[in-house]
Amino acid sequence: MTRRDFIQRASALAVLPLIPAISFESLAAAKVPLDDPAAKALRYVEDATLAKRADKMGVAAAEQVCSNCRFYITANAEGDYAPCQLFQNRLVAGPGWCAGWVPTA
Numbered sequence: 001m002t003r004r005d006f007i008q009r010a011s012a013l014a015v016l017p018l019i020p021a022i023s024f025e026s027l028a029a030a031k032v033p034l035d036d037p038a039a040k041a042l043r044y045v046e047d048a049t050l051a052k053r054a055d056k057m058g059v060a061a062a063e064q065v066c067s068n069c070r071f072y073i074t075a076n077a078e079g080d081y082a083p084c085q086l087f088q089n090r091l092v093a094g095p096g097w098c099a100g101w102v103p104t105a
């Protein structure tokens, strides 16, 4: 084995421990950033009490939160966050809200 071969193999082995971490990170759903253009357009907030809401579809404004929205996928919740179909299944806060809120069926 030449010195060059040794260095190339050592370099390749040094990267191996990083692969599971990278894969795990890419599989984890990302939270919707508050400065995301879609989030801004829909006035998404992580705390619904901070949003200016109006009564909608027979539901009082104060009762509208992500966790009772049709687009919130409770089955895939991770703590206080769950995927939102309106945000391409990125995570939104259960106590949050956005203008796309629709009551569960």
Ligand code: SF4
Pocket (backbone or CB within 6 Å): 044, 065, 066, 067, 069, 070, 071, 072, 084, 085, 086, 087, 092, 096, 097, 098, 099, 100, 101, 102
């Ligand atoms: S669509 Fe529903 S679950 Fe998604 S961010 Fe808006 S209020 Fe929350």
